[in-house]
């Protein structure tokens with residue numbers, strides 16, 4: 001292989017790595033798929049409270065809060081490297097979800113969260129003003145229609161924003177403190193609150209590329225430039 005061809009091949013492979021590693025989805029749930037087949041672990045006492053559904057034309061996985069003592073959440077593990085990258089460079093926790101109408105309180109029966117060791121980010125639906133939201137957003141109560149929620153972290157500011165269908169609804173959000181290394185969704189209440197019913201069409205966690213991939217892109221461009229010079 002001539003030197004020029006070698007440089008070109010190196011440049012192409014470097015750029016290919018950047019594309020492959022670009023802002024990427026760490027894990028996701030979609031449609032009627034059982035989350036336990038998508039890399040999530042089912043946690044809680046009531047695995048039967050999750051089920052696939054065609055919800056008026058939208059494929060989803062439902063999680064009902066069940067009765068007293070029942071709880072079911074799905075957690076997708078995050079590695080130490082993924083957490084470090086997310087905290088340093090940015091992340092988005094995204095979900096297309098609806099919450100069914102109900103008669104009583106939601107408490108924590110429908111939650112969406114991410115935990116990075118001591119940083120706890122959570123959206124929970126509630127309609128009881130006597131309950132304080134743990135740290136982020138009590139979005140809305142009963143009959144929440146399908147909406148695209150995006151909790152997006154700005155590493156420079158150290159805060160997050162909540163977008164609903166592309167509109168910035170909440171700003172300057174800060175995390176709470178709890179343990180765990182995962183993102184997940186489901187029913188977070190094992191008490192007597194039976195009403196929560198989430199229809200999860202999409203749940204995913206996206207992180208921003210490592211600075212190293214930008215360095216790789218730069219290296220790739222340099223090699224391309226060198227190859228061009230050699231080619232003259």
Ligand SMILES: [Ca+2]
Nearest residue numbers: 065070189190
């Ligand atoms: Ca429950």
